[in-house]
Amino acid sequence: MMKKLLEIKDIYAEAEGNEILKGLSLTVNKGEVHVIMGPNGAGKSTLVNVVMGHPKYKVTGGDIYFEGEKITDLKTDERARKGLFLSFQSPEEVPGITVEGLLRSARSAATGKPLKLMAFRKELKEKLELLQFDESYATRYLNVGFSGGEKKKNEIIQMMMLNPKLAILDETDSGLDVDAVKIVSSGVNKFKNPENAVLIITHNTKILEDLKPDFVHIVLDGKIVKTGDASLVEEVNKYGFAEFKDIAINS
Numbered sequence: 001m002m003k004k005l006l007e008i009k010d011i012y013a014e015a016e017g018n019e020i021l022k023g024l025s026l027t028v029n030k031g032e033v034h035v036i037m038g039p040n041g042a043g044k045s046t047l048v049n050v051v052m053g054h055p056k057y058k059v060t061g062g063d064i065y066f067e068g069e070k071i072t073d074l075k076t077d078e079r080a081r082k083g084l085f086l087s088f089q090s091p092e093e094v095p096g097i098t099v100e101g102l103l104r105s106a107r108s109a110a111t112g113k114p115l116k117l118m119a120f121r122k123e124l125k126e127k128l129e130l131l132q133f134d135e136s137y138a139t140r141y142l143n144v145g146f147s148g149g150e151k152k153k154n155e156i157i158q159m160m161m162l163n164p165k166l167a168i169l170d171e172t173d174s175g176l177d178v179d180a181v182k183i184v185s186s187g188v189n190k191f192k193n194p195e196n197a198v199l200i201i202t203h204n205t206k207i208l209e210d211l212k213p214d215f216v217h218i219v220l221d222g223k224i225v226k227t228g229d230a231s232l233v234e235e236v237n238k239y240g241f242a243e244f245k246d247i248a249i250n251s
């Protein structure tokens with residue numbers, strides 16, 4: 001039986017008076033991997049921020065449901081506690097806060113409970129091993145001198161340690177090197193199970209070779225204009241997003 005995890009129903013959203021999402025609907029069931037593609041400025045990041053309840057965006061129509069419960073009006077931390085996760089790539093270097101430190105506060109915030117440090121450390125060590133990340137990584141200061149690949153490790157480790165029901169990854173930087181691509185795809189493959197789901201925004205078709213998404217959605221001008229299986233990626237590679245514009249105009 002299909003188990004609905006996230007249901008976005010005809011959502012409209014704006015930021016600073018700009019209408020960005022214009023009637024977007026999307027359903028994600030447990031056990032599924034969804035990929036969202038679309039040109040710059042289509043509204044992909046807005047969509048995932050609206051799902052997380054980012055205060056910068058105002059929902060002007062439609063609703064969002066998570067496990068059957070309406071979450072449209074919940075605050076971000078309440079959504080996080082329900083099992084929603086959006087990887088945040090803090091671009092700034094934060095000397096004084098380690099990777100582990102950030103994970104600890106994120107975990108406490110997500111569970112709303114004090115952290116059991118020994119158990120947490122043990123779990124972190126296991127996850128680092130599983131992902132074949134060096135243990136020393138956890139004690140490094142956040143983003144200080146981090147390469148692109150190390151920033152990716154940070155995102156994947158966050159996802160693993162918070163173990164959300166729905167993990168959303170917004171791959172804003174398209175210039176991932178081969179190693180970073182592998183970090184993301186192998187991380188997602190190790191994370192996914194029949195009880196959770198992954199929603200990933202990417203331009204990177206290399207990631208998709210390892211990831212094998214169940215559904216690919218094309219977003220144009222604040223709406224999903226086409227949904228297909230992994231073969232849709234080939235279409236995008238060959239023809240770009242231009243051919244989908246006609247669909248958008250006629251819908």
Ligand SMILES: Nc1ncnc2c1ncn2[C@@H]1O[C@H](COP(=O)(O)OP(=O)(O)O)[C@@H](O)[C@H]1O
Pocket residue numbers: 015016018020038039040041042043044045046047056
């Ligand atoms: N906070 C904001 N205030 C005003 N406009 C915004 C804001 N965030 C995004 N936009 C605009 O909304 C459109 C979609 O942006 P975004 O969701 O970031 O697109 P994508 O992630 O698909 O590249 C863009 O035109 C962008 O300028």
Ligand SMILES: [Mg+2]
Pocket residue numbers: 044045046172
């Ligand atoms: Mg974006």
